[in-house]
Amino acid sequence: MNRFRKPPSAKPARAYNLIVAARFRELSQLVPALRLKMTVMIILGILTGFSEMVGITFLVSLVFLLGQQGPVSGSAVAWLPAFFGGIDLSLSKPVLIGILIGSILFRIFLGCANSLIASAVNHRISDSMRDRLYAKVLTMPFQRFQDYERSDLINVIATESYAVSSAHASLVRLGVNFGTIVIFGVGMLIMAWPIALLGLAFGFIHNFTLGFFAGAYRRLGSSALAAVEALTQLSWTTLQTLKAVKSFGLENRHQQLFETLSSDVGQTWRRSDWMGATTSLLSEILTFGVILTIILSSEFLPVDFKAALSATILLYRLQPHIKGFDSQILSLYEMEASLQNVLALLAEKDDIKQTAQGEKVTRLAEAIVFHEVSFVYERANAPAVHDLSFSIRAGETTALTGPSGSGKTTILNMILDLNPPTQGMITIDGRDLATIDRSSWLELLSVSGQDVELMEGTVLDNIRFRRDISEQDIRWAADVACATEFINDLPYGFDEWLGDEAIRLSGGQRQRIGLARALAGRPQILLLDEATSALDEETEMRVFSAMKEDAGRTLIVVSHRPAVARLMKNRIDLRPPAPTSKLG
Ligand SMILES: Nc1ncnc2c1ncn2[C@@H]1O[C@H](COP(=O)(O)OP(=O)(O)OP(=O)(O)O)[C@@H](O)[C@H]1O
Incomplete structure (x- = not known):
């Protein structure tokens, strides 16, 4: 019998980030016009990040303006906003509030538009994958079909086909995270370069540390798949042979087998949750470390306090993007086994x-x-x-x-x-x-x-x-x-x-x-x-x-x-x- 389950490639890619290129290559084969869709969604995502950064810097400026001594209404402020560093901008309070509200609304609008587009694209990809996999079952030579486990085919068509849209969503999120990291990084560099350098070092350490988990995620993905396949296969054969099961009095035996396999499935999901919690904790610790470093060294850093504050808030807001970037890469490792199954079935030659x-x-x-x-x-x-x-x-x-x-x-x-x-x-x-x-x-x-x-x-x-x-x-x-x-x-x-x-x-x-x-x-x-x-x-x-x-x-x-x-x-x-x- 031809099992879908393939052992994960013996050695993970040497540089763990390279998985992105591998997944992109596979997806390009599967999803037509991938580049255009991804580019639009990534640009929208980056614009969302950009408007968030503008919002943060203007918020800091507003807080400082409101905290000024004496009457503030209608006054022009020459030092604002911190983000623009040395540029002498004079903005009145209403203009500042207007820009702030505008950037918040813009970000909400972009975020919403991007979610809707992403959902439509993902569903389209899933629909087309299911259709193509089903069509492949109908068009492959009958002899090849006989070689497959029926329960595996059902799993691939109904469940694992989602791996393609998930991989697409992960790649888009990666692009958005990366773009936002670059934009935030440039902003921080203009405001306070020492903090930007600390942020950069943090990003590298984060990426490097989470790279240690790549192999574990890859193995987790294939063992989760194997556990689900075994459970589906048992359910399928029980339903197919129920009369024989009852005639031989094997109900308890089947129940025990099911419970064992079901607990295997539960265990792989629990391990997945544990791994997620561990990597998330690690990420939080690293963020805490870098912010603590900034606070402790702020006295010695050649940075204006307001600029340092804006940059630190940006760094804090940047953390979910850095965390998102790395967790998307890890999930690309986790979905490898399912993607390989989809690719293997689609690679079957037509009759x-x-x-x-x-x-x-x-x-x-x-x-x-x-x-x-x-x-x-x-x-x-x-x-x-x-x-x-x-x-x-x-x-x-x-x-x-x-x-x-x-x-x-x-x-x-x-x-x-x-x-x-x-x-x-x-x-x-x-x-x-x-x-x-x-x-x-x-x-x-x-x-x-x-x-x-x-x-x-x-x-x-x-x-x-x-x-x-x-x-x-x-x-x-x-x-x-x-x-x-x-x-x-x-x-x-x-x-x-x-x-x-x-x-x-x-x-x-x-x-x-x-x-x-x-x-x-x-x-x-x-x-x-x-x-x-x-x-x-x-x-x-x-x-x-x-x-x-x-x-x-x-x-x-x-x-x-x-x-x-x-x-x-x-x-x-x-x-x-x-x-x-x-x-x-
Ligand atoms: N899918 C298959 N893969 C490999 N061998 C097969 C397959 N189907 C049938 N065979 C083999 O081919 C031979 C002929 O099988 P076939 O079913 O054509 O015989 P048959 O004369 O119809 O038998 P019966 O009268 O028992 O139905 C048998 O030795 C069988 O084991």
Whole structure:
């Protein structure tokens, strides 16, 4: 089985900040027009930071103005604001208040606009990721799909797809934090360069110290993912096999297993919270240290008191940005495992037959012919089908017989174009199946098997199976499949609701719904893979004689029952020829 979970790359990037470039490269592959969206959001974020800085400096100025001795109203102040250092600005109190209120409102407006844009962009990214991942499941070759754990696929589509928008949001926040740090830094440099230098040193120490946590965050991300995957897998298999679980009396065993896995999940989240709290505490301690350093050394610093005050407040306000910058980098490490899963699924190649434009077919006129066809499943030691040549004539009935494992289902899958031959060729009226348009070919075909995949919905929904088929055709198909007789006995008849397991139906009833589903599209070619194996002999014969009345259909039947094989005009036997005796 192909597990999504990949071990994190053996060695983290040498410089821990380089993860930003790696994530950006991955996101550029996944999100079109990434640069434009990010740039707009980062500029808005930086402007928010800028207006905050202006607000702070003017607030300090206002406080000083209000604290002046004597009458202040209408007076001009020559020393304000501190932020502009030596520039002699004369601002009256009302102007100062106006600028302050304006910058606060501007910041609120920008912050709000940025949140709305970020939310819209993130949802768009998540929507498109989910759509693309779901589409990939539908378009990858069927054999590749069979290699995946179903629960892993559900996890990736429904949950891990969010990692892409989260990584995008983190990169934007990083850009905003970085831009704000630069702007605040320049402001501080103009006001009080010694404090700016202290701030710069603080930033580097902060970044360096939190870098020690990168590996732990990366491991935490992949173990959280592994724990969630294990829990989903257990829940999924329990639901799938509940009857067996109950029949074997394994309820307590499953409950214990679930509790263990569930506590693993809880533990990884708790560890994540602890790590978050530890890095946050470390960040606060570092901030406290640098502010204490400024206070203790203020007497010796060649800085004007007002400017020092503004710069210190700026430094204090800068701390969340520095902390944000580093915690975003750490979260980029944490989401690595999920992102790798999304990338791995999207990297699956599409089934070329599904995307290629082949020649269209409208009917089978002559025959389906296998020319020395072999098929080997991936990682299988022996071919499932070896060097097989036969012909299935249009409009005739053919039985495909042979012992279990002789390749009957594999042959039907090849006719359905799910498994292209590894060697040899299948022709449709003389044309290579590989060059024929897949959807036009599938329009001629229908298949019904031993296990019918029922879905949640009514009996009618299950026969229609999301195709445009009239109710009249559905009722006709149910008649031919001898299903009407039991459907009419259901409390709501064709409108009876069936759960995805349709537990209330017997095996034979499920098969008749599957058969009606296959017949409802009035296919020219019908493939039945043990599709009536659960019916009693009498009903089975009635089904086949009803189907025979619809002349002109090419019928290919796989059945272990000799009576069914005898009903067919032709027979292809996959039994290996008996070895000839060499005695004498
Ligand atoms: N997805 C798969 N991957 C690997 N091997 C497979 C796969 N599906 C089938 N096989 C192998 O291919 C061979 C043929 O299988 P197939 O299901 O076609 O046989 P069959 O004749 O239909 O059997 P039965 O009568 O039991 O349904 C078997 O040996 C089987 O184990």
